[in-house]
Amino acid sequence: MTPTLDSVEYAIGHRFAKRELLVQALTHRSHSTPHNERLEFLGDSVLNCSVAALLYRSFPELKEGELSRLRASLVKQGALAEVAMRIKLGSHIKFGEGELKSGGERRPSTLADALEAVFGAIYLDAGFDAAAKVIELLYQPLLCCIDPAVAGKDAKTELQELLQGRRLELPRYELRATRGEAHAQQFDVDCLIPDLGISSSGSGASRRIAEQEAAKRVLEQIKNK
């Protein structure tokens, strides 16, 4: 018995009959074979299906497109990494030395992949329903505060729909400046809502990121009004 894996089992609420599956799910490619890449392939689709079923049952009034959008927001790397960090999965992953030194255990993509692999491992260990139960448990904190009208929408889309709903003019985005060297440029963008007399600015490594940032700040201003 490895005590460290006991704590993972406790956190996910599943005790493995075949402990070697959990070990494989927590073995990064840089460490040794068998590693977790094939399990990640399997777990990705187990996660997708479990979340689809959860959403289908939780939101009987939503259309197909809205369900897809909600699911995408829940299974994306950021959401997975957040869950993985909450259960402290990173410290249980076995890495090769180089990967460990470069901070692999804190990399969101690595955490997300390992968590998906754990879902795949549970599927193989005890079947779909067991994996779906674990996924439902781990996703509870994300699901309970989901707002189906907003979740999964980017700030620009949300802002546009909000303004259209109030029959207001659409936002205007203006590039104010680009800064820095060519390989590390920063963009400054203004988002203007003439009808409301509101504006805000955002910065980022691409024009799109800067626009999203600016839209997000305008949204906050509107909501706090």
Place this chain on the structure above:
Amino acid sequence: MTPTLDSVEYAIGHRFAKRELLVQALTHRSHSTPHNERLEFLGDSVLNCSVAALLYRSFPELKEGELSRLRASLVKQGALAEVAMRIKLGSHIKFGEGELKSGGERRPSTLADALEAVFGAIYLDAGFDAAAKVIELLYQPLLCCIDPAVAGKDAKTELQELLQGRRLELPRYELRATRGEAHAQQFDVDCLIPDLGISSSGSGASRRIAEQEAAKRVLEQIKNK
């Protein structure tokens, strides 16, 4: 008891406890509500997960990327429509009048969507394992003749990899002619393999299609050599 639905149940090997789920799965949006769009969302992910699990078990030597490619080739619209036609699903779908007149029951996208909705309905009726069993049964004819080295690859990719494997020069594609009016153009493309003294031509509604067609014929020539 609707006799027509009995034959669907027989073809898929699942008897519904809640027959209304099957009815909904076979109701196109153009006919009435509740229609099959939400079930299709659910069924799509049930299919993805079932096929992922089947491939994971059937091909223990394949890597994650190869499994993804194989799965994509099995769950794509064309493969689904092929299965749907084999079990004559089209004649059981309820359409609105306009949709029926425009040939909805023979449209591959409509057939594929309805089949996915049926998978979603089975999941709700009897759980994941029941749906996975039906999917395995229906996909058997496609799975048994799969060649993991080839499946899912388009002809151009397959040809390129074959030539690279033999350390030969890559194929050259040359546009020979475009024919027809602007709205219905046909492209004629030659695919040339200088090192082997082989060439072949293909035609299609786009340059890409014509190239794929030409590559396919060259592949056949090489394989028959």
